[in-house]
Amino acid sequence: MSSEQDHLKETDTEARFEFKKEQRAAFKSEKGLTEETIRVISEDKDEPEWMLERRLRALRQFHEMPMPTDWPGQPDLSEVDVDEIVPYIRPDIETRGGAESWEDLPEEIKDTFDKLGIPEAEKNALSGVGAQYESEIVYQNMQEQWQEKGVVFMDMDRAVREHPEIVEEYFMTKCVPPSDNKFAALHGAVWSGGSFVYVPEGVTVEMPIQAYFRMNSEGMGQFEHTLIIAEENSEVHYIEGCSAPKYSAFNLHSGGVEVFVKEGAHVQYSTVQNWSKNTYNLNTKRAIVEKDGTMEWVSGSMGSKATMLYPCSILKGPGATDNHITIAFAGKGQNIDTGAKVYHNAPDTKSTIESKSISKDGGRTNYRGLVHIADGATNSSTSVECDALMFDNESTSDTMPYMEIEESKVDVAHEATVGKIGDEDVFYLQSRGLDDDDAKQMIVAGFIEPITEELPIEYAVELNRLIELEMEGSLG
């Protein structure tokens, strides 16, 4: 089509991202975003009236709100045209709400996940995996012992039907209302699929709960919703992987994540995302943390043409803790704008933010952060550390840390470093036998080590592999 499209073809580095399946959809919504489209989606999902009403209200808010345009250094969103998006595609699977076992899945879907290496984790029986193909969870495996303890892990659409009282209370009401921003409103109108996790009081889920999302069709939007409720003194680690192959039209991913960390609970939300180079990745993720609760965000953002993502924790109860670890990688033509937001709204709250970014071939990474310490949040502390690593002089990295401190009895630290991959470091490793590419990869792997050490081994390997792929082709 345009030279832009040609450019996209050049930038994808690996055959597996070229890989896509002929579409076999059972239901596909019309392009564009009207009340009628929303009604059709809701009807197809057999949703209760209240959910339809929430969708329609969100749609109205979406149409009323302006696009964000005036943030300093923000990604260009002028290409995002919602009328060109197919908001909902349901894959052709007989069992609605997920196949019971891997073998029951259609070959093409198994094959897709196979190419991505996802079933490895499942084959090793490491934990439960919910995999979302297009807009619905197609496969789910839940360990029996979780069920016995009352843990619920299912796709969000099914949760609306099976746990309506919980979903009605929490879904985009207290944490991420559609009025939060234009893309949260869009998400509220067209959301589909995603994960619902409920951990009862005092229950520890020992193994990470995993979900994998993949956007496989051209010109579609993906709007999965993740709702995690951790009751008092419970503990859970939820991991999400995302990817999308490459198509000529642009894709839009606008997910929503809501996490409720009740008193004394501990939730870790980890994600490794790798989107095709024409995806706009615009998400809203937020946690509300009660007294003595702990929220941990671990995220790796790879791929996409533009990403805007600032996971947020609201530290609502005294003694609440938040830790953020984020990593971003931007190559040619990419603008990865990520960061973190923390609101200290109670005394004795703590937060740490560790942000790392890598840019090369003219890529741009931004750290955009906000730490707000409210009047009365005494003895709270925050520490922000941003490190940027650049491959060349064409790449850009900006740090925009906003601090709003309304209380004087607090401890605030901020540190930022920007560096280029050092020639001396590369030479040192080369003199020990590593070639130029491997030396640089080793330095980058070391740079992102704080992230990889937080992830289960398959995700850590996947993250390292993705970064190796991103780095290939531009070096040497």
Next chain:
Amino acid sequence: MARLEIQNLHAEVNEEGGEQILMGVDLEVESGEIHALMGPNGSGKSTMAKVIAGHPAYTVTEGEVLIHLEDGDFGEDFEIPEDKRTWNLLDLEPNERAALGVFLGFQYPAEIEGVTMVNFLRTALNAKLEEREELFEEDEGEEDEAEESGYATSPMEGPVDEGEVGVAEFQGLLREKMELLDMDEKFATRYLNAGFSGGEKKQNEVLQAAILEPSIAVLDEIDSGLDIDRLQDVSAGINALRDEQGTGVLQITHYQRILDYVEPDHVHIMLDGKVVKSGGPELAEELEDKGYDWVREEVYGTA
């Protein structure tokens, strides 16, 4: 027996109007020998070490750095074809030079955060073995095939490829070499040189030489910043390189001190980018007593 032969080496700093630092160095080091290279600051010793290893900051304007190899240099089973016994290092990448058995011990080693010693050393060892196979492969032009095979050097501990040293085997090797150097086991899991004291960094350089088993090791001021205990440990490590692995050592130093523990077979003096005088161990002692002025007089005074 490998032999490093430096002939008429001229090099300058790699920038516009870059200063010429090496003005025609001639030097030979054979495996199993210990050579000391001494000279005042700024005489070009460190530059020469970096040029041998292929540092990108310097351009060679004249001369050659050759390595001559023999069967047995890379283990008993490794036969070196007749036509691949001599290489000009200046034509090769730094990692290829390492694969041919040349090691540079740095005066100021890089600190790499997030990369553990054990992971780095195993990766380096396997990379060297793989590169060596490629350099000596009969058919050229088949490099593409290796490229496609994937993630052989993934920084995470992946499955072992054929011919690679596995994790368990490597840990045994590492433990053995660390004992030799009297290094704490904890080093294995620390990040490469990050937060190491000066002495620990120097020990680490010798450890790397012990693991990578070079034919020729150029050690750039390995004795600087060492207290007496560390100096003895490092010296014992260097002697072991020679005695147990048959490594040839070119030891760059300012001081006689280390030569009390690592006795050189040959001592060379460098002045103004050239080796101006060579002799036995007594030459180092003479320098200790009289400084460099008499050498300067001898070289320039009679000219």
